[in-house]
Amino acid sequence: MRRVRLYDSLHREVRLFQPRFPPRVGMFVCGVTTYDDAHIGHGRFAVVFDVLARALRRWGYRVFYVQNVTNLDDKVIARAGETGDDPLERSARYFRAWREQMDALNVRSVDHYPFATDYLPEIVDQIRDLERAGFAYRAEDGSVYYEVARFPPYGQLSGQNVQALRPGARVELDRRKRSPEDFVLWKAATPGEPSWESPWGPGRPGWHIEDTAITGRLLGPQYDIHGGGIDLIFPHHEAEIAQAEGASGKSPLVEYWLHNGLVQMNGEKMSKSLGNVASLEAAIATAGAMPLRLYYLNAHYRSPLDFQPEASLREARESYERLRGPFARVTASLASASAGSELPDALAQHANSVVEQMDDLLADDLRSREALALLFQWARTVNELGELSGYSALALESLAAPFRWAEVTLGLFADVAGADAGALDAAVRVAIDARSRARARGDYGEADRIRDELARAEIHLEDGPSGTRWTYRPSSSDGS
């Protein structure tokens, strides 16, 4: 099994990845709160952790990947109240949109998307465990709080000093709490809002408890990987550690804490509360899902990533075409390949070496940017060969290998046609032959008419020294 290294936010260093029970890997990622449209930042964490799961599976690990869905919280309720929606129906609607966007982005590695409200029994059980262990207390109104002072490691993940938090401007004064840093586990019901029965009376879960209740049930009291945006470290992930370790008595909850950097818009974090969001759905429509995926993977996952509304998407489309073009040509040639020449040994070996190097890069804390740099170089190598129809199927498979690696591991090229390319090629060739005859007799009007007509079907012709080549290049839906 490949040597994998991952940066762990708790230990603050890159560590050799050793799951508790290899080859099995339990992986949990904080998902979305389904109260509004997802933005580009949400797409980033989804793609980054999709690649992690894909890569681990490629290397022989058996990954169970859970991504939760916060389908009920203060924001869902608040937004539903504004619009007159039923909160849970609103959530269901936005979750469907999220899944559609995930499908478009080729995010397929998530095994299970648990909803918070499907885990009420587990949530109640965990709060009772915390009560029994002395970490929780009941307030007069029926809410239950976590008493942070009872959990000395609190602050270890974020490096926060709990005492220093006290004067923090945003720590609200709440008379129900024994201490300002305490956080709510169970919120007493408010009339008109969804609520569930519990030993403490009707209410609903606090923000942090759903994750640890879900992971406790699905992944156990201790598991391997927990991922999420870097903005969740405090207080959310800190609270998760306090809850899970307090309730189970086992430490550590998680072996490897992974946090992705945030997408910034003109130098500032993209967030709904700042109002500077770019909709994920719109970006997919404008740039295409695969170029967007490339955009995410073209930076290291822990770095901040700047989003420039016009430039970023245009660049993503142009660079993606540079990769997709040669791969699509190899695939098309492969579909009709029979006998032909082989590659020089050095080139075939180079293909293997590129794949090996890309695996190594990804295994070193997901250096996707550098793996892509190699893939761009390989694209150039393939382009240098020119016409591909003279190569054998074996040779073409060698040429395809680095692209196929990216297809499987990075999840790119979901839009590159495969098996039916041969039939399409035969059909397009008929039109190309007719146009060639027109050009030969100097009838450029007819030649351009055929080319324009094919262009309307998004098939683009290119005349070169070795004849006419065609590519299928879908334009974006906005037509820009």
Add this chain to the structure above:
RNA sequence: GCCGAGGUGGCAGAGUGGUGAAUGCGACGGACUGCAGAUCCGUUUCCUGGGGGUUCGAAUCCCUCCCUCGGCUCCA
């Protein structure tokens, strides 16, 4: 104020002690084309925030200053 991550060419973004500082986008020139496009070749005169130090050698290690971003109970 406290905790954390950063400052690299026109832009995006790698590289964290040693061959010419990747890769992509953009721009310019050339080849190819009936024109176009794609592709290839070349150019973009050369960019590591300022200062100091360690070293034969620093973008990379140390010190210091400046600046940016994130967190400090809404957050991917």
